[in-house]
Amino acid sequence: MLVGDSLSSLDEFALIQSLNYKKQSNNFHNKLGVIKGIGDDAAVVQTRSGSQLVMTCDTMVETIHFNPYTMLDEDVGYKAMASNLSDIAAMGAIPKYALISLSIPKHYSTFRLKKIYKGLYECANYFEIAVIGGDTTKSPKHLNISITLVGEVESNQALFRSNAKVNDLVFTTGYLGCSAAGLDYLLKVKQKQLMLGQIPMNFLPLVKQHRRPTPQIKAGRILLQSRRCHALNDVSDGLSSEASEICEASNVGFLFDEVKLPIHPQLREYGQLIGKSPLDWIMYGGEDYQLLGTVSKADVVHIQNRFQQEGIPFFIVGEVVAQKGVQMKDAYGNIKKIHKKGYNHFN
Numbered sequence: 001m002l003v004g005d006s007l008s009s010l011d012e013f014a015l016i017q018s019l020n021y022k023k024q025s026n027n028f029h030n031k032l033g034v035i036k037g038i039g040d041d042a043a044v045v046q047t048r049s050g051s052q053l054v055m056t057c058d059t060m061v062e063t064i065h066f067n068p069y070t071m072l073d074e075d076v077g078y079k080a081m082a083s084n085l086s087d088i089a090a091m092g093a094i095p096k097y098a099l100i101s102l103s104i105p106k107h108y109s110t111f112r113l114k115k116i117y118k119g120l121y122e123c124a125n126y127f128e129i130a131v132i133g134g135d136t137t138k139s140p141k142h143l144n145i146s147i148t149l150v151g152e153v154e155s156n157q158a159l160f161r162s163n164a165k166v167n168d169l170v171f172t173t174g175y176l177g178c179s180a181a182g183l184d185y186l187l188k189v190k191q192k193q194l195m196l197g198q199i200p201m202n203f204l205p206l207v208k209q210h211r212r213p214t215p216q217i218k219a220g221r222i223l224l225q226s227r228r229c230h231a232l233n234d235v236s237d238g239l240s241s242e243a244s245e246i247c248e249a250s251n252v253g254f255l256f257d258e259v260k261l262p263i264h265p266q267l268r269e270y271g272q273l274i275g276k277s278p279l280d281w282i283m284y285g286g287e288d289y290q291l292l293g294t295v296s297k298a299d300v301v302h303i304q305n306r307f308q309q310e311g312i313p314f315f316i317v318g319e320v321v322a323q324k325g326v327q328m329k330d331a332y333g334n335i336k337k338i339h340k341k342g343y344n345h346f347n
């Protein structure tokens with residue numbers, strides 16, 4: 001990076017890399033028991049007990065992650081917690097403790113902040129997370145909420161992005177694209193603090209997926225306990241981006257099968273209504289917080305059965321191939337390259 005480079009010329013992931021690359025030695029990290037550092041959904045470190053700690057943080061910034069047209073105050077707190085939980089789920093770990101950092105602009109009332117915290121605790125209590133601290137400051141203009149989550153995982157069992165193997169099957173734990181379509185709807189309606197009761201029934205699943213995504217903690221645990229999942233990631237930036245991350249970390253490629261990608265009926269209907277392909281939202285939308293992973297063909301039936309027993313969806317959507325990058329096979333068998341495009345903070 002050159003002095004004076006503007007942020008808009010940089011990719012978010014290249015920026016993280018350039019700020020941190022070669023700043024600390026491997027020996028130093030090894031001494032401190034770092035099992036996984038920068039580059040996965042969460043970091044994993046060794047403790048003296050038999051288990052390992054898993055740590056992650058994610059931030060929500062007003063205007064970037066939410067605004068008065070897209071979210072109710074309660075939803076902001078809920079989603080801040082849920083999006084962090086999702087990164088713990090993507091490691092197959094058990095979330096435990098949370099620290100909340102809040103930066104508040106002058107115009108926010110305590111009434112609104114209490115609503116944000118109501119949603120936050122709703123999510124924390126459901127998933128049995130202890131809120132144990134945080135930090136509070138004022139902010140010049142917009143609300144900023146950042147959560148650090150700490151969890152626990154059985155030693156050396158955490159699921160990384162880096163272990164996908166050629167010939168594995170690629171799966172997701174639910175529908176994708178709904179959150180982005182819900183966001184599109186809310187931004188078009190453009191009504192401040194729109195209540196669920198004011199939203200037509202057929203758009204409700206899309207809006208709910210945007211405002212209150214369910215972190216896939218249970219799915220992550222099933223996958224870890226099966227000991228048969230090779231690679232795992234959560235879908236915050238869109239399927240294309242998250243698939244590329246697994247491919248890059250594992251040095252493999254993905255071949256998605258378009259006819260196998262599940263399309264939520266309401267996503268299809270909304271796409272038809274506004275003349276947009278559901279595939280765009282699925283590949284490039286983001287914020288679905290489903291899990292995307294790989295498992296060997298021999299083990300897939302076992303895992304499918306476990307998901308069925310727990311009533312959690314499990315969709316096989318493609319396979320891992322030797323050719324690098326992400327590709328899509330359409331209904332006619334034509335294969336095209338999918339570019340790593342999705343939500344990126346700086347371009």
Ligand SMILES: Nc1ncnc2c1ncn2[C@@H]1O[C@H](COP(=O)(O)OP(=O)(O)O)[C@@H](O)[C@H]1O
Pocket residue numbers: 016019020037038039040041042043058087236
């Ligand atoms: N400012 C930063 N300094 C150091 N590491 C960072 C920074 N921002 C992100 N990371 C790390 O980079 C990796 C990718 O981050 P991110 O894309 O936000 O992951 P995710 O989409 O799973 O939340 C993670 O391992 C994260 O901990």
Ligand SMILES: Cc1ncc(C[n+]2csc(CCOP(=O)(O)OP(=O)(O)O)c2C)c(N)n1
Pocket residue numbers: 058059063064065066067070083183236237285286287343
């Ligand atoms: C008002 C508004 N505009 C756009 C978006 C879309 N959006 C914002 S951030 C984001 C990606 C996920 O957030 P990020 O901070 O990248 O989380 P991470 O990948 O670190 O989990 C998306 C799709 C939104 N949620 N709200």
Ligand SMILES: [Mg+2]
Pocket residue numbers: 040041086087090233234235236
């Ligand atoms: Mg993630």
Ligand SMILES: [Mg+2]
Pocket residue numbers: 057058
């Ligand atoms: Mg993140």
Ligand SMILES: [Mg+2]
Pocket residue numbers: 236237343
């Ligand atoms: Mg992101």
